[in-house]
Amino acid sequence: MSSNLALLTDFYELTMMQGYCLNHYNPDTVFEMFFRRPPFGGGFTVFAGLQPLLERVAELAFTAEDRSYLEAQGLFRPEFLDYLSDLRFTGDIWAMPEGSVVFPGEPLLRVHAPLIQGQLLESLVLNILNFQTLVATKAARIWLASNEGTVLEFGLRRAQGVNGALAASRAAFIGGAAATSNTLAGRMFGIPVRGTMAHSWVMAFSSELEAFRKYAEVYPDSCTLLIDTYDTVKSGLENAVVVGKSLKAGGHRHFGVRLDSGDLEYLSKQVRQRLDAEGLQEAAIAASNELDEEIIQQLLAQGAPIDTWGVGTHLVTAKGDSALTGVYKLAARKVDGRYQPAIKVSNNPEKISDPGIKQVHRFYNGSGSPIADLLATEEERVEAGRDYRFYHPRYPYKFMDVTGAKRVQTLLEQVMLGGKIVTEFPDLPALQGRARANLRSLDHTYRRILNPHLYKVSLSEKLKDLKFRLIAEYAGKGTGA
Amino acid sequence: MSSNLALLTDFYELTMMQGYCLNHYNPDTVFEMFFRRPPFGGGFTVFAGLQPLLERVAELAFTAEDRSYLEAQGLFRPEFLDYLSDLRFTGDIWAMPEGSVVFPGEPLLRVHAPLIQGQLLESLVLNILNFQTLVATKAARIWLASNEGTVLEFGLRRAQGVNGALAASRAAFIGGAAATSNTLAGRMFGIPVRGTMAHSWVMAFSSELEAFRKYAEVYPDSCTLLIDTYDTVKSGLENAVVVGKSLKAGGHRHFGVRLDSGDLEYLSKQVRQRLDAEGLQEAAIAASNELDEEIIQQLLAQGAPIDTWGVGTHLVTAKGDSALTGVYKLAARKVDGRYQPAIKVSNNPEKISDPGIKQVHRFYNGSGSPIADLLATEEERVEAGRDYRFYHPRYPYKFMDVTGAKRVQTLLEQVMLGGKIVTEFPDLPALQGRARANLRSLDHTYRRILNPHLYKVSLSEKLKDLKFRLIAEYAGKGTGA
Structure with a gap:
């Protein structure tokens, strides 16, 4: 089997990529990967698959055989095939440390790249991270x-x-x-x-x-x-x-x-x-x-x-949940030199995405046990010792005040810069050690196998305001030119 | 990823192989792969994975890196490692045609090889056939x-x-x-x-x-x-x-x-x-x-x-049944130049294997629809037009008489001889065509999604006699030297 996985992508990514390419539409974008519920009815999720994913992203390239194969499909124009032949991933990636305990709704991976590259990564990101996170x-x-x-x-x-x-x-x-x-x-x-x-x-x-x-x-x-x-x-x-x-x-x-x-x-x-x-x-x-x-x-x-x-x-085979429900959504797009937050709306509030480029902050109590995670916009400064209002991601009128957290850990770290891996990969025993330490630090109510306590992932006030403003704005977007 | 999968094996296969090797115990054997119930509560199973399996078996070899890795485990002696370095699969394989509809208890694959080689194939056979058959x-x-x-x-x-x-x-x-x-x-x-x-x-x-x-x-x-x-x-x-x-x-x-x-x-x-x-x-x-x-x-x-x-x-991910329950069991072992049938006994009659080297014969009625499958010993001649008594595989007193079958199809075909592939692989559309034709030929009661009619897989009289004689003989085997 080829280790180059450029073609390991849903075909519609390629048809969309050609559409963007021929329309000369390729703005800078940010995509985020997250999941909507913990598997197995549990209270936590262990993030895995990062190293294999990044190694494959770093070497992505369409070979001459890939090109011939696509050409034979009769859908792709030479201009786009030339473009693909030269395409490499040149973006930045931020990610949770592999082996971390993670929770629904928070970005596990953030991809900063031109739209066409960001789109190309979707299937690979989901295939590798969904499965390894599920089994871990x-x-x-x-x-x-x-x-x-x-x-x-x-x-x-x-x-x-x-x-x-x-x-x-x-x-x-x-x-x-x-x-x-x-x-x-x-x-x-x-x-x-x-x-x-x-x-x-x-x-x-x-x-x-x-x-x-x-x-x-x-x-x-x-x-x-x-x-x-x-x-x-x-x-x-x-x-x-x-x-x-x-x-x-x-x-x-x-x-x-x-x-x-x-x-x-x-x-x-x-x-x-x-x-x-x-x-x-x-x-x-x-x-x-x-x-x-x-x-x-x-x-x-x-x-x-x-x-x-x-x-x-x-x-x-992950009995009880054969797949993690991870998705990969557009979070922001550059317009006139500035990132504009993007949102995926839906009739189902569970499926409305949190907009914009986000960072995840984990708040700890004095015993080193996590209290809750706060999603904030990337530019917000979040630090220990200050008081924060944590907003519910779907009910804007629900919140809790977190005061006197002893430590705040910022979870997304840069792991790729300009298409190059810029992190040292720990060996597997170190990743196992991280997972065990993370699990042990959780209050036992979150670790229960059945009916666990629900760990809170909340929005900062700024992110909450942005989200509900965009939902209001998008209400009219579908109806015409 | 390496396409040579010699090490894609459960570690105990290697410890057992060394045990046989150092004991100079390597008789000719026959292993059979079969499954015990159709997945998803259905009435049929579609056999898939044969071509990828055989291609890998044909190229199996332990590399110098494999050897170094095993050496470093501290369990294997140089004599055995030398043996592994020279080991290739040199046996014969018989199999159902890929894309065929198959049923519980019948061998899908029969491996004729010295014990050590037969043992080595177990994990690879099960990994590839279990999954592809499940998804097909x-x-x-x-x-x-x-x-x-x-x-x-x-x-x-x-x-x-x-x-x-x-x-x-x-x-x-x-x-x-x-x-x-x-x-x-x-x-x-x-x-x-x-x-x-x-x-x-x-x-x-x-x-x-x-x-x-x-x-x-x-x-x-x-x-x-x-x-x-x-x-x-x-x-x-x-x-x-x-x-x-x-x-x-x-x-x-x-x-x-x-x-x-x-x-x-x-x-x-x-x-x-x-x-x-x-x-x-x-x-x-x-x-x-x-x-x-x-x-x-x-x-x-x-x-x-x-x-x-x-x-x-x-x-x-095969919702409802994340794995096919395929197993790989010793069917016969050569002693003093003659194959002796082997049986796996168990307190659970469902888990007692059918002994000996077997062939599968499918009986058809005049409209070309399968009536039932008959497992017989390899040397039995089974043909259309004659009458056969079909015995229940677990209740020796239950049988049915099948008379006047219009056609009998012998299902296991030789696909490998002396380690070389001796079959032409049809392309995938041909395999799909075979699966569709097989499915369409089944009475609709077997194709029902829920609560299907149970298709019968029976034993010939000779095989039934052999099985229940061996069960009686084995009753005393566990108790001492």
């Missing part, structure tokens, strides 16, 4: 449900395509997974890889005990035995005890068993009791089989002594 | 719900990653979509691409009418106007009528409008009436906005005059 958020929910436990991402075989699997492994690690089963993801992204045996190993030998012994011979210090091929308690567990004791007697460590079927609460308790009775207190119990955050939370609430969670399908 | 099936459901209408796949921005989008576009086309919005998928796979304008085009001009006129100037013969940016009926429709009549007066064709919000039944009827009243009977109405097969079926049942369906998120 799912992983964070699972990690929290496991009481910050050890979550292994095992989703390769059920992921949505090759890159679906690779991108999911990356995002799942950022969101909190400790390791992946996907070896290529391990090599590409430096994620720890894990895995021991499948049922096919056990079936390949003439008895379960022989299969376990053969495995322990090869991996005496990394031996997790899958004990549910025949009968978990009567056969698998007893054979595992034999092998585990023999490994222990030989001075080996990191022994464990894995359950992949049956009632995980009942079985894990039986297994723990038996292992302990045989002096194998340090043997770990791993569980897998269609797990998700709700099942894990319930198992732990009922005292299941499970140490490690293998989560596959439901993590990498 | 979703597309077929949507195509059927639209009364074999024009379905456009618009999913790029919500798809699960870059390749998730590309693979989804390919599979959606096989399943019945007429075109994609994903331009790169169009170039890579030869799928027709479609797309016109977004709301951002309409908002980029000083009025809706100006935006429509500018678009029509550039695309007079391919002009679909998005009419819901401001007010669909009062503004968008009226402005579209002005532009449509002017195009018609100029002798242009292929004019249409698109609805992307609101009540699609009400609006499409209003729009149709008004277009007709203005002499624009040939103008097409396209609809989009979170569509799926159930919504489309309902709109058509209520007489919504919609000509073209743009389907995005729910098609490419």
Whole structure:
């Protein structure tokens, strides 16, 4: 597969781009990417996908083959095709730090570029950020449900395509997974890889005990035995005890068993009791089989002594919400040398965009916990210690006063300047560390898996005034020339 | 991204492979890939992903970088790493024709190879076939719900990653979509691409009418106007009528409008009436906005005059079932020069595999409609005109007699021999044609979107006897050396 993704774009972006080009209409613009609700009915979202996105934007270019392909469509004129051949992204991009906890309505990414370039980026931005943010958020929910436990991402075989699997492994690690089963993801992204045996190993030998012994011979210090091929308690567990004791007697460590079927609460308790009775207190119990955050939370609430969670399908395909509802909207357009705020109106107030070039400010209390986020116009100065009125984004008569915030963090940072990446990308463990620190700083009511407290994203007074003025002005715009 | 996917494998495949290698245990084996239930509660499944899978299998090889990466994991011995460096897939593969309608329990793919090679393929087989088959099936459901209408796949921005989008576009086309919005998928796979304008085009001009006129100037013969940016009926429709009549007066064709919000039944009827009243009977109405097969079926049942369906998120992420439950199981292993059937037993009868090397035979009635599929051992000769007893795969006392079938089609064909592809790949329109012909040949009760008739996949008498004999034999296998 080509790594140059200029053509990875909805065809209408190209037809519109030609329309702008032939009309010689290409003003400077600002587009913002945001989403409208947190996935999975949760209270937070973990932003991911920034580095892969920026790396692709930096290298975007239409090849000669791309040009021939477009030419053959019969819709594009040579003048526009020449224009495309020379096109590179030369704009600026501002973004949330990857791994940050983010909330609905706030820009995660802001693209400053001529209209045609801004339009070209739409599909790529949405494809990469929507999916990685979705999976990072799912992983964070699972990690929290496991009481910050050890979550292994095992989703390769059920992921949505090759890159679906690779991108999911990356995002799942950022969101909190400790390791992946996907070896290529391990090599590409430096994620720890894990895995021991499948049922096919056990079936390949003439008895379960022989299969376990053969495995322990090869991996005496990394031996997790899958004990549910025949009968978990009567056969698998007893054979595992034999092998585990023999490994222990030989001075080996990191022994464990894995359950992949049956009632995980009942079985894990039986297994723990038996292992302990045989002096194998340090043997770990791993569980897998269609797990998700709700099942894990319930198992732990009922005292299941499970140490490690293998989560596959439901993590990498983001069970419950197969897509993040991220959108990419025009925020401003330069007219006569000055940016004019743009707004997308709709009969549905939820779908009216917040106009203008915006910055996001996070207000913290004295314990370092976020109170709320304030969207303000880019030129507003927002700082700790001052009092601010936070306006509801849809009801202009609703507000709250935030006084005495101990710290204000300005979230959007410049990451691209004139088409060049101007940020250092942290490695994945650092991104995971950021996500964990962000999650831990949130009041626990926002981290609840079900029915969380709603974190407020508000408008500054100036932005609120602008928004409702523009809504009034736009009421008459649709009706004619 | 590297196109060589040797490392795109669950890590436990590699630990098991080393285990077999160091034990000098590498018998000839046969693995079969099958799934346990049709997705979306439907009655059929469309097989897709074969060509991309085989192309990758044919080129599988561990690179020097792969080797270094594995070496650094500290688990693998030089002897095994040398072995991997020389490893290529040298086996045979049999498969269903891509685009075929398939059913639960029957092998879609059969891999004949030494154990270590067979094991290596598992993750790749499942990743590619599970996802493409899932999306092709979703597309077929949507195509059927639209009364074999024009379905456009618009999913790029919500798809699960870059390749998730590309693979989804390919599979959606096989399943019945007429075109994609994903331009790169169009170039890579030869799928027709479609797309016109977004709301951002309409908002980029000083009025809706100006935006429509500018678009029509550039695309007079391919002009679909998005009419819901401001007010669909009062503004968008009226402005579209002005532009449509002017195009018609100029002798242009292929004019249409698109609805992307609101009540699609009400609006499409209003729009149709008004277009007709203005002499624009040939103008097409396209609809989009979170569509799926159930919504489309309902709109058509209520007489919504919609000509073209743009389907995005729910098609490419396979709403309702984010993964196909495909598995890859050992079917036979050579012992002393002869294949011995293998079975995966389980406390859950649904999860007991059918043993041995199998072939799938589809029986047709005189009208060319499939009656049922028969799984038989590979060496059984099954032919039209003879009578067969079809046994239920889980209840040995349940059977039906199939007499006088007019045609029997043997479905698994050899596609790889000694690691080389030995089949011609049809182009995508041919695969789509096969899927459509297969779907049309099914009795309509199997094609129902909800609560379909259950298509029977049965065992031959010989296979039934083998299965239940092995289950009895395996009862004692787990308990010791």
